[in-house]
C-alpha cells in the first residue's frame with residue numbers, strides 16, 4: 001500500500017506542486033487547506049488529490065483532521081508543513097494580532113501537525129517531516145518581524161525534533177525557499193519585486209516545482225541519513 005503523505009496548504013502554490021510531485025513519486029497524497037474551497041476543488045479535480053479543510057493553527061482542529069485522514073485514508077507517514085501566511089508591516093505599524101496570527105499558523109501549525117503525526121511515525125519506525133521555512137527566516141526581512149521570527153523558529157524546531165526522531169527512522173528536515181512565483185509573491189508590489197529579482201544571482205524567481213523536487217528527495221528512502229538539515233533553494237540569493 002502506498003504511504004500516505006499530508007501536505008498542509010497543499011491546494012495552491014508551492015504546496016500544490018509538492019502534492020503533484022509526491023503523487024508522481026507514488027505517495028497517497030492528501031492536501032490540507034484553510035478556506036479557499038474553489039482552489040481545493042480544482043486541486044481535487046485536476047490532480048485527483050483528496051483535500052481536507054482545517055486550520056493548521058488550531059490545535060484541536062489539527063488533531064481531529066489528522067484522525068479523520070488516518071481513519072479514511074490510512075496512517076500518516078509523511079508530513080509536509082507548508083501552510084503559511086504573511087501579515088507584513090514594520091514593527092511600529094504591526095498589530096499584536098498580525099504578530100500572533102503569523103506565529104499561530106506558520107510556527108504553531110508545525111507543532112500541531114507534529115503532535116498529531118510524529119508519535120505514530122515513531123511507533124511504526126518510519127516517517128518523514130519536511131518543514132517549509134524561508135530565506136527570510138534565515139536572513140531577516142524589513143517589514144517582516146513576525147514572518148521572519150516564525151520561519152526562523154521553524155529551523156530551530158526542525159533541528160530539535162530531528163533529534164527526537166533519529167533513532168526511530170523518522171527524519172525531520174527543512175527547506176528554505178527563496179522567492180518563488182506564487183500568489184504570495186504576486187502580492188508583492190512590482191517595484192519591490194524588481195529590486196528583489198535584481199538581487200537573485202540566477203536572475204529570476206523560482207518555480208514551485210523546484211521546491212517540490214527538494215521535498216521529494218527529502219521524503220525518499222534514499223534520504224534516510226539526512227535529518228535536522230535545511231536545504232536552501234533560492235537561486236543563490238543567500239548562501240551560508
Ligand code: NDP
Nearest residue numbers: 009013014033034035036055056083084134179180182184
Ligand atoms: P500561497 O499563499 O500560494 O498558498 C498558501 C496555502 O496555505 C494555501 O493552500 C492556503 O489555503 C494554505 N493555508 C494558509 N493558511 C492556512 C491555515 N491556517 N491552515 C491550513 N492551510 C492554510 O503560499 P505559497 O505557496 O507561496 O507558500 C507556501 C509556503 O512556502 C508558505 O509557508 C510560505 O511562507 C513559504 N514560502 C514561500 C515563498 C514564496 O516566495 N512564495 C518563499 C519562502 C517561503 P487556502 O487556499 O485555503 O487559503
